[in-house]
Amino acid sequence: MSDRSSSLRHVGLVFAGGMFGAVTRVALATWFPVRPGSYPWTTFGENLTGAFLLGFVLSFLAETRETDPTVRLLVGTGVLGAFTTYSTLAIEVSDLLGDGVVGTAITYAVASVALGVIAALLGIVTGGSLARRGGWAPRGNG
């Protein structure tokens, strides 16, 4: 496959994954709307879930020595990139501040970042562990 067609395929994978991730995120936001001034649990849950899954996928692929970028681009960059949202987090924190619920705004911002890191670490540990225990990782690894 030439570099050009390979690049197009990669962009196509990210595009396809992005379509799925965005629709899933908006569907969840529609089914579980956030009331003004209340804690944005939907975005919070989406970002933490996305952080966990991204850590899981990348760790699993690293542990299995996967060199084909298909899954990473489709699921990692595409689906999870569109499913998680930093911009909505920023807008919601801004809205909460505007509504005068400063404590909720600060809690939401700090918890999103701190728990997001913890969720990603949990995903990394779980993904790596599953790859090793499931026999997907090459022998003599780690």
Next chain:
Amino acid sequence: VIWVAIAVAGGLGAASRYLVDRLVATKLSLVGLAIAGR
């Protein structure tokens, strides 16, 4: 129609971010090579 628009927008957003990431990575590599070549 709105869901199709959301899907297309999501795909475009993800793809454009990927392309920008790649562009930046390429530029940084070129800068790195230029520094290393000094």
